[in-house]
Amino acid sequence: MKLITMSHNYQTGAVQKISDVVLGTSGIIKNAERYNGKNVLFCGVIYMAEDLYTMADDVRVFIPEITVKGGEVLRPRCPMIAYQGRSSIITMRDVKKARKLKPDIILSYINTPLSIKGETDGVYNGTSAFESIDKIAETNKRGIAVLIGDVNVNAWITVKTAQNHPEFTIISMPADGVYCPPHIDxxxxxxxxxxxxxxxxxxxxxxxxxxxxxxxxxxxxxxxxxxxxxxxxxxxxxxxxxxxxxxxxxxxxxxxxxxxxxxxxxxxxxxxxIICPPMAYTTTSKVERAREILENGGPTATIYYRHPEEPYYDVEIHREELITKRGDGGMRIPAVELAIDDEIKEKGRKALSVLL
Known part of the structure; x- marks a missing residue:
């Protein structure tokens, strides 16, 4: 199997050095079509792997190692989504609450799970939100945008929006605020x-x-x-x-x-x-082991994103002898292939396409 190893900019320098390509979150989405029909070993948190799978055609996406328990990926998972109880979790409830407000647009932050992205009008990565807001403000200077995502990014967008559109309203959700622990620290x-x-x-x-x-x-x-x-x-x-x-x-x-x-x-x-612990979860040894496994027998398991709400994933084991079982019922699984339900993928692609 010919593999392309792709890393996110937040991966450790050691992992970046053994990668074929290093990109940021937006870069992964905008360059996804380059990997149509390719086999990609992705080093980053899982939502980024989902974005690559969603935006590229016929791509096979593999993850060096995951820790999973009961259909929930514990690592490598964005700390904004769940981080040792320090950050609340963005869920479909937030989308439902946002709809009740009847805003002009509902945008989900790029770090949110794919199925949640797919139920909003589009995805924002920070700066891209301004384009959506500017477009609405052209015809409705008192427009309303709901931003579901990082409370600090939303605060930054609110300040910048007020400078250009003082009557425009930004509503940040969830109300209790989610944030990135490494950045907040x-x-x-x-x-x-x-x-x-x-x-x-x-x-x-x-x-x-x-x-x-x-x-x-x-x-x-x-x-x-x-x-x-x-x-x-x-x-x-x-x-x-x-x-x-x-x-x-x-x-x-x-x-x-x-x-x-x-x-x-x-x-x-x-x-x-500052180190992002979920990013640091992927190490050079895990990458090298995953390469060896994939080149000698194929993936250990397939993780399917099948459900719009948590637990999102089903896990199908192919090579049980390579799995490390934990005492709490969780599993560490090397060389995992990602697959996504067609409906979740198509809805997610529509939302992610806003960034293009």
Missing amino acids: IDSKEFISTWEELAKAHGEKNVGLEMHPEVNSDLRSFGFEKNAYFGGTDGLVKEPLGSDKKVWLIGTVEGIIDRIKTLTNQKELHSPC
Whole structure:
């Protein structure tokens, strides 16, 4: 089996180095057709693998290893969706609540499960939300958009929207707020202190500042004050590469630093050294083992996204001898193939196509 190993920008530098291609979340969607009919070993959280499977035709998508229990993928799963009880879970209930508000548009954040995306009017990754909002505001300056996703991204969009469309209303859901734990955990005081040290050493105008909009409110306010660049992972990679500034402070997960370093050695990069645990779950040894298994007998199991609400998945075991069973009833399964119900896939594709 000829495999293409694809990694997300947030994967560790070691995994990126053994990958054939490294992309951000939007890049995976926008470049999916390049992998039509291919076999892809995907290194990232599971919703990204679902997006690739959905947007490419006749692609086979494999995941180096998953931990699953009772139809629920525990790892590698986006911490925004479920993270040790610290973040509430985005569910179909949020879509139903949003519909009752009768807004002009309902958008779901790119990190949400595919079946939920498919029940909304489209997907947003941060910056793409502005295009949808601008289009509505052209004919209805008092329009209403419901954004189902990260509370900090939604707050950033709300502030930026108010600058251009002061009468437009953004409603963020879920009401109790979901967030990205690694980004929310960035120490604001330490980050700002690092900025001040760099600005003093190099001159403020010579230091680049960028951050992911999932950062906490203190960092978001600081970013606005300093005119920082806010963007998704592809943008966070491109911005320093296209700038004359040699020194950069970057507020996001450490994998971005590794990615930029592979593309240039002309930048001095600083970051809070934050790791995304679900991304770190995939290691080089797991990737190499998955390659060996897939090339010698095929996948250990197939995980089917069959249900619109949790538990989303059914698991079909092909090679039980390769599975590690846990005491709590869960299983660690290497070299897993992903499959998605046709209806869920088609609805998801329609929503994801907004990003194209």
